[in-house]
Amino acid sequence: xxxxxxxxxxxxxxxxxxxxxxxxxxxxxxxxxxxxxxxxxxxxxxxxxxxxxxxxxxxxxxxxxxxxxxxxxxxxxxxxxxxxxxxxxxxxxxxxxxxxxxxxxxxxxxxxxxxxxxxxxxxxxxxxxxxxxxxxxxxxxxxxxxxxxxxxxxxxxxxxxxxxxxxxxxxxxxxxxxxxxxxxxxxxxxxxxxxxxxxxxxxxxxxxxxxxxxxxxxxxxxxxxxxxxxxxxxxxxxxxxxxxxx
Ligand code: NDP
Numbered sequence: 001x002x003x004x005x006x007x008x009x010x011x012x013x014x015x016x017x018x019x020x021x022x023x024x025x026x027x028x029x030x031x032x033x034x035x036x037x038x039x040x041x042x043x044x045x046x047x048x049x050x051x052x053x054x055x056x057x058x059x060x061x062x063x064x065x066x067x068x069x070x071x072x073x074x075x076x077x078x079x080x081x082x083x084x085x086x087x088x089x090x091x092x093x094x095x096x097x098x099x100x101x102x103x104x105x106x107x108x109x110x111x112x113x114x115x116x117x118x119x120x121x122x123x124x125x126x127x128x129x130x131x132x133x134x135x136x137x138x139x140x141x142x143x144x145x146x147x148x149x150x151x152x153x154x155x156x157x158x159x160x161x162x163x164x165x166x167x168x169x170x171x172x173x174x175x176x177x178x179x180x181x182x183x184x185x186x187x188x189x190x191x192x193x194x195x196x197x198x199x200x201x202x203x204x205x206x207x208x209x210x211x212x213x214x215x216x217x218x219x220x221x222x223x224x225x226x227x228x229x230x231x232x233x234x235x236x237x238x239x240x241x242x243x244x245x246x
Contacts, residue, residue, distance in 0.1 A: 001135075001228055004029035007080045008227075009064050009072065011120060012090030014041035016190030017139065020216035021087060021223050026054030028224065035061045036090060063090045063116030069123040074140045077127065085135040085227060086124045087160075088117040090229075095200035096149035104151045105197070113157035117164065128178045133231070137180045137223055138165045142186045142241060150201040158184075162237070169236060179234045181226040186241035189213040211244040 008025055010019035013034040019041075020034045028051045036043045039060055046056040059075045061068035078081055091113045094105040117138055128134030143155040143164040162182045171182035187208060196202060218240065226235040 001084075001231060002029075003224075003228065005074060006030045006084040006085065006227075007033065007082055008085040009033040009035060009076055009083060009124070010087045010089060011035050011061070011072075011116070012139075013045065016192065017185070017188060017216045017219045018087070018089040019045055020220040021041045021089065021228055022056070022219065023049065024220035024224055025227070026056060027052065027056060028228075030057040030084075031057070031080055033057045033072070033080075035059045035072050037062050038067055063088075063119055064111040066119045066122065068120040073127065074181060082131065083124055083127050083134065085137065086120055087137045087139070087223060089139045090113070090116050090119045091139060091157075091192075092195050093151075093154050093192050094195040095154060095201045096196070097200060098152050100198055100200075102198065105195075109153050109157050114160050114164075117161055121168065125172075128172075129176050133177050135170060135181070135227060137181045137183060137226060138162075138167075139219075140165065140182045140184045142184050142239060142245075144182075144211075145239070149204050150198060151194075166236070169234065173234050177231065179226075179231075181223075181235050182237050183219065183222055183226070184190040184237060184239040185219050185222075186212060186217055186245040187211065187213040188216060190216055211242055214240065214242050 008030045013022045014036040026032045042058040049056040058074045070087040096102045140161040141158040143158040165182035172178040222238045
């Protein structure tokens with residue numbers, strides 16, 4: 001699919017993978033809708049995109065709030081008249097061992113990583129069904145395939161995203177021509193570890209931090225690969241790991 005003029009909504013665009021993806025797709029000619037909760041970061045990103053003669057719209061939205069996601073799509077339609085793709089990227093990973101019973105953090109992960117994706121899909125689907133085209137890209141993780149210490153809940157949320165993506169694809173692709181992709185990265189150098197409060201996990205992370213991680217741009221490239229395929233091609237999964245990761 002040609003990127004030029006395509007309208008692409010990106011959640012979690014204020015940092016890491018979402019930000020790199022916005023920069024990549026805007027360079028390829030897409031109109032990018034930048035969404036997350038932090039206004040200053042999104043406005044700064046919009047400015048740098050516009051400096052490169054790209055086009056961007058900022059819509060503040062919390063993915064856990066369905067009315068926010070409905071507003072995100074409404075604002076996109078108001079500005080650009082359509083939506084061609086939604087990248088459900090917002091997520092968090094406050095790892096902890098289950099016995100610590102950090103139940104607030106479990107709930108946050110379920111709310112953002114799973115319900116956030118559902119809210120995004122619910123908001124955008126009427127438009128994509130009406131258009132009989134579109135692309136939903138969900139950022140899952142290699143955590144959907146294998147457990148790692150402290151990741152019981154996080155891995156469960158990412159497994160849910162992967163399976164939801166497959167269900168979406170089977171229901172939507174053959175009937176409406178709506179393509180669905182699950183991206184499953186290994187370790188990427190971002191701020192994702194910042195929400196960890198379990199000190200026993202922080203001690204465990206040093207091994208992981210020794211390896212050469214993927215860069216956010218590597219995942220942006222994988223997202224671009226899935227998007228740019230001809231309409232007959234649905235890239236179901238992209239499972240992408242650092243060379244050094246087991
Ligand atoms: P970052 O912490 O850099 O980015 C997370 C993004 O999510 C931020 O832009 C943040 O924006 C947004 N976000 C968090 N909560 C909400 C919310 N309630 N509503 C809207 N936006 C929210 O991490 P990454 O770039 O690494 O993470 C992006 C995705 O990639 C996540 O889904 C993560 O699980 C996944 N992933 C990351 C890997 C890694 O190793 N880094 C590996 C595999 C998958 P704001 O605070 O402005 O709202």
